[in-house]
Amino acid sequence: MDTTGENALVVLSGGQDSTTCLYWAIDRFGRDNVVTLTFDYGQRHRIELECATRIAEHAGVRNVRLPINTFSALGGDALTDSGIPVELGSSTSGELPNTFVPGRNLVFLTFSAAFAYQRGITQIVTGVAQTDYSGYPDCREETIRALQETLRLGMECDVVIHTPLMHLSKRQTVELARDLGGLPAMALTHTCYNGQRPPCGRCPACELRAKGFLEAGIDDPLLQSK
Amino acid sequence: MDTTGENALVVLSGGQDSTTCLYWAIDRFGRDNVVTLTFDYGQRHRIELECATRIAEHAGVRNVRLPINTFSALGGDALTDSGIPVELGSSTSGELPNTFVPGRNLVFLTFSAAFAYQRGITQIVTGVAQTDYSGYPDCREETIRALQETLRLGMECDVVIHTPLMHLSKRQTVELARDLGGLPAMALTHTCYNGQRPPCGRCPACELRAKGFLEAGIDDPLLQSK
Helix, strand or coil: CCCCCEEEEEEECCCCCHHHHHHHHHHHHHHHHHHEEECCCCCCHHHHHHHHHHHHHHHHCEEEEEEHHHHHHCCCCCCCHHHHHHHHCHHHCCCCCCCCCHHHHHHHHHHHHHHHHHHCCEEEECCCCCCCCCCCCCHHHHHHHHHHHHHHHHCCCCCEEEEECCCCCHHHHHHHHHHHHCCCCCCCCCCCCCCCCCCCCCCCCHHHHHHHHHHHHHCCHHHHHH | CCCCCCCCEEEECCHHHHHHHHHHHHHHHHHHHHHHHHCCCCCCCCHHHHHHHHHHHHCCEEEEEEEEHHHHHCCCCCCCCCCCCCCHHHHHHHCCCCCCCHHHHHHHHHHHHHHHHHHHCCEEEECCCCCCCCCCCCCHHHHHHHHHHHHHHHHCCEEEEEECCCCCCCCHHHHHHCCCCCCHHHCCCCCCCCCCCCCCCCCHHHHHHHHHHHHCCCHHHHHHHH
């Protein structure tokens, strides 16, 4: 595949938000100019990786998978250590949920910038959002702006980190995906914290997703495909 | 080993600069409060890892080794890809030397901050320096300050990144090591780009090291131990 035209990179986790960002990037930069990057960081639900591959195929863009074995070695968090149960509902307690991997998004975006730097790509798109606040300080706009500045200084480049979902509610994200023709791809995404497919419907991630589709008045294609 | 007293982390590569930083940290924070972190990131010269272990043992502090398999996967740089020769003398050409791994120090420090966060450690010490300018923009003070701000925002913590060598010449770094009682440990460090022990004496790294010891009027313990 000729990759010389690529000028935009989407961090694709295989979830609803990053998939919406992929369609945003295709709309803004053109399908032929978009590459997706997926991190294999020891996430509990390996299905996310397969979802990312299928979503990229469906969208007609290239998907590159990069390994990160460091978070598992750091240990001590629920997303990479299968011995620690996910705390249900912890996001409402005011404490950081135990799915928090310190600096996870900072690492993802720094490696994304390194990958982009090597290829002359300057546009990076990530699905972080500070609405529907998840308790992750590395998803906030202020943090992303500081990181962009750090990456520009540290790599001597003009990288731009786009966060099209930053101030959208889940309802608005669903509506954006619809407007960009991204709804069919939602059937390929993974959201459930319990790793179930079809999704469990009871974990905080499933509930948040269901709320977004309900408020948008749109049937979730993932549930239609059961 | 009781690690509850640790409040300072030194990024220890096994080289001259980070070893000097280790003695700086021991002097400033106390031996019992210092832990060292060494990254196994696929560096060409595996001897650096063994050096770091021996230096920490010699200094009487704990050494933790963390793997990062991502740089090798990113490829395309001389330090992780054994098929690419190191460009000798490239640091004088004004171009970035081909030992440049984009964002390497940003990644090291972000993982260091994650490790520190999990243990309530707030003081991080790194041997980066913008004197004897190496061509690495992620070693500059401006970059480190921006990164510190990013880490504080992204992890909601009060992490401080100390760079005691930032404005020191190699001569001054040698003198600092001497003043802190760190000279004997210099016999255990690794500098040579060609991975030789005893060092080749001809590569840019060996030449820079020799210049520092010469100007300080101190015999390099590494050469004495031949």
